[in-house]
Amino acid sequence: MAADLSFFQSETAQSLRAEGRAEGRAEGRAEGRAGALLLLLDRRGVEVSEEERARIAGCGDVEVLDVWLTRAITASSAAEVFESEGS
Template sequence: MLVVVCHDKETATWAGKPMTLTYRSWTSFTLQPLVLGPHNVPAITDPAEVLADTDAAQLWRDKMDTDLSFFRSESAQRLRAQGREQGFEQGLEQGLGQGVARSVLTVLTGRGIELSAAQRKLLADTTDVDQLNEWLLQAVTATRAGELFG
């Protein structure tokens, strides 16, 4: 949005004309500036009037009202869907890792193998599902935690 403030009507009339950008003979963009001048915004000469609910204040609120149509557009919907899909995939991977880590802990606990605080932290902090699966397979036959975590 281009807002132009003019002090006289002649300049405001000139500035209010649409500006068109073209490439060769194709119109690619037309900008209609919002022109504020003495013809459509009354001058405020009293400082107290600035705080009052005047026609000028209402005009400003109307002109500055946010256009949210982009957020309902097809492009925005595609972007949101893409973000949801990526978030779903990341959440699925993270949940899978946490589940395998719990399985390693369950197998070791069931076999009576205790983990140190450092080993528990290592297991909880590991996000590599391949590494977690390797530890799960080793937990089935291990006799001590050191066989898994070195």
């Protein structure tokens, strides 16, 4: 008896695959930004605690990581990277 494989060609299956690819790309971008941020801080000689490192690595929001990356260009401490705009 042949298995019915029509689901794998269905619109639903194609949609699920597309969503998975989009999520994977977003995760990859976030991981790349986090890596760049940690590298920048390291090369600038800014100490990063394990807690701060985990916060950066665990952030999945590319926009937040971009803000932190921009701040890291001139920050003298990791705490400055995380400061609120109003501080």
